[in-house]
Amino acid sequence: MGTVTTSDGTIIFYKDWGPRDAQPIVFHHGWPLSGDDWDNQMLFFLAQGYRVIAHDRRGHGRSGQPPTGHEMDTYVADVTALTDALDLRVAVHIGHSTGGGEVARYVARAKPGRVGKAVLVGAVTPVMIKSDSNPGGLPMEVFDELRAALAANRAQFYIDFPSGPFYGFNRPGAEVSQGLIDNWWRQGMTGAANAQYECIKAFSETDFTEDLKKIDVPVLVAHGTDDQIVPYEDSALRSVELLKQGTLTSYEGYPHGMPATHADVLNRDILEFVKS
Template identity: 45%
Template sequence: MPYITLRDGAQFYYKDWNPPESTGTGTVLFSHGWPLSADAWEKQMFFLAAHGYRVIAHDRRGHGRSDQTWDKNDVDNWADDLSELIEKLDLKELVLVGHSTGGAEVARYCTRHTTARVAKIVFISSVVPQVVQSSVSPDGVPVAVFDGFREAMLKDRAQFFLDVPRGPFFGFNRPGAKASEGLVESWFTVGMQGGLKAVYETSRSWEVDYSEDLKALEIPALVIQGDDDQIVPIKTGALAAIKLLKKGTLKVYPGGAHGIMDTQPEDINQDLLGFLKA
């Protein structure tokens, strides 16, 4: 399996699908959300690779197959890790795609490092600009909710990691929703591969204000979110983000849940492809 060694010696896993029939039309790099891994993007990676794109996704430190380091589980270090991957693979003309927490990671990479290697950026159900309730994000999630998440993880992470996908993540708790036990089990399995400390500390990134990161972006940005996202309220997510982006395009999915890459993969795939070709 492909790994790079990071500055602190940590082993950092990534998958790189560059099919022989690739048309050389570009490279798409995916950053996953909490508490998942590169595997969260397989539907999108398979689709885009079949359309001639090189597709890459990594496991954030502490998640999936990457090393479970004790420290550096914060957005600045994630941006540094991403920078090391991009530099070591010498990637150029990238399209960065971030879901949920991954949106914070790709935004911070662009402002902490550079957009010289980045052509476009995509935020899907992202925590940017600020998901926690604050004076600048009055429609955000009260910090007490995140405190409850952290308490639940420490008390019984396994049960919590079943409750989240069975409920708000995919919207399976909505009346008439047809739940997929396969999606639930997959989310649980991948989530439990992450280290407790890493997934616990990741929740602190949801309390960060990324407004300045978005304001600084000069590249085209696509913002996608469902209006029934129970994890990141759309008012504090996509609707707030689009106001800060200089070259932003907004796509709202009526009734869409947080995990729309899995619940509406055909729509996401077509919107990504259209943005890549634009």
């Protein structure tokens, strides 16, 4: 593990495992979690001989908790500081949910040679909020409810959310994992409430349309059709249309949290994409 200090003095925590001369894979976590949410994937790709890196977004996990910068442009500046410090070349950037938006914007702006491929898993791209230009998006009330629940009782909200729609545990016949729920709560409660509150605006209202159009490396779009957090039709289908080299892999009935609930399937498919 290590840390990098950004231009505004924020300390960003990261994990960096594997051979330094191996191709790097960088993992970007979702809201309101941390790099720990990728432990399964990091161990899998480490065993395949890759160098695997995962950071905690500012205000999340073990990174610093500054009063400002909880929006997408600063998140991406933090990633740039990390990739510059580690001098990562031809890296594969994999992002889940909010992390998918972070990947899209970073890859669109990355220096030449930094990025080889990208993977968007249940990503918030191109934009989540409903508007005249995005009639299939979610209404503001959905995100206002998230903010209200976080502010009222974050500890209980961070039990209810993974117990229900995040992992699809509210579906009939779902195999519920208490460990996943507890780990989600642990990661969420480690971060700063103010940062997580402001991040809701960042992941719901940031428009990544132009970022997706600019990306010129191959991108895998992986999305579950039963994603109750980021709707499949308004995210995956629209994102792949905007990408120059986009490939869509749809997972019938999979939930938003499929990197955890269906890690074996997702890991296999990402490995095949990375090697292709």
